[in-house]
Amino acid sequence: MPASLTLTSTLNLRCPPGDIPVTLAGAPTKITCQTGSTPCIVIGSTGANNTSRQNLSLKDVVLTGPGATIAGSEAVQILPSGGYSKISGLRVNYFETGLHLIGDANLLSVLYLDQITIGAPGATTSTAVHLDGHIANAYFTNFTLSGINRVILDDGPGVSGAGASFTDGVFNTTTVEGTAAVSVSSSDGNQHQLTLTNIQDWETACPYLEIGDQSSVIINGVAWTGNPWGATTSAGIHILNGSAAWLKINNATLNYCTVNGDILKVDGPNAFVTVSSSDFYLGNINFVGASAGTFVGNRCVSSNATAMIGNLTNVRSSANISKCPDR
Secondary structure (H helix, E strand, O other): OOOEEEEOOOEEEOOOOOOOOEEEEEEEEEEEEOOOOOEEEEEOOOOOOOOOOOOEEEEEEEEEOOOOOOOOOEEEEEOHHHOOOEEEEEEEEOOOEEEEEEEEEEEEEEEEEEEEEEOOOOOOOOEEEEEEEEEEEEEEEEEEEOOOOEEEEEEOOOOOOEEEEEEEEEEOOOOOOOOOOEEEOOOOOOOEEEEEEEEEEEEOOOOOEEEOOOEEEEEEEEOOEEOOOOOOOOOOEEEOOOOOEEEEEEEEEEEOOOOOEEEEEEOOOOEEEEEEOOEEEOEEEEEOOOOEEEEEOOEEEOOOOOOEEEOOOOEEEEOOEEOOOOO
């Protein structure tokens, strides 16, 4: 593509029969998307058969949209037929949704997304990434995600299971207190699975993370968390009262949203939480319901007598420093 380009209608990136590779490559290229409430670029075939052709690539483009308040505006939409596609060197600003991955009755499977920058700096998108439905094996690496409301919305049906991983990146920032920066939930009783690894900077409004029904989140390494917008009544990580939710944390720094408020709040009796080698700074671990939890080798800093409060019947802890006592 040339150095600059204006699109007034949706561009559909798809393959002809025979799995012939197709790459849409920028110079790099700045694309101005005058596409209103429709996607700027759609990856995958849109016909009645929705045949998966694979071998689709988009690289080295900057997409500028009509504005975060324009409902339905999306920079890139990936259909179930766009599985095995590759996106690299993508920068997105001024859309309601930066990347919209759609898995319906057909599984959207295997995506490679590298060097992705959405809504940064300054939170110019409403939602950076929407993982919508039955999606498996979506691999995000080397990313910077910022959104007015969310950096990741992972919802819809899980069908036989849905999963994505985000490795080596930054969540900075979101701006709306009370709206979870990362939200994970399933609408059909099947799991959504999200893995977050080596998040260098998680600096968003609180909650940082909200986990709903049939959702599993694994966090391996968070260098820094912080709420840049001041005091809030929201918990840092909130597990909602649902049928089941799993949270596994290792080697993470979790800073307060409100001094001595809840860093981790677990509603209901059906969650399972395990945390190791992590830092809870100036906040409580609050089990509202009698959920199960294990805490080993953590630092818990609080001005209260204990950082662990609520219904601790099914909670076990050992070898922690400061205010997380052995149980």
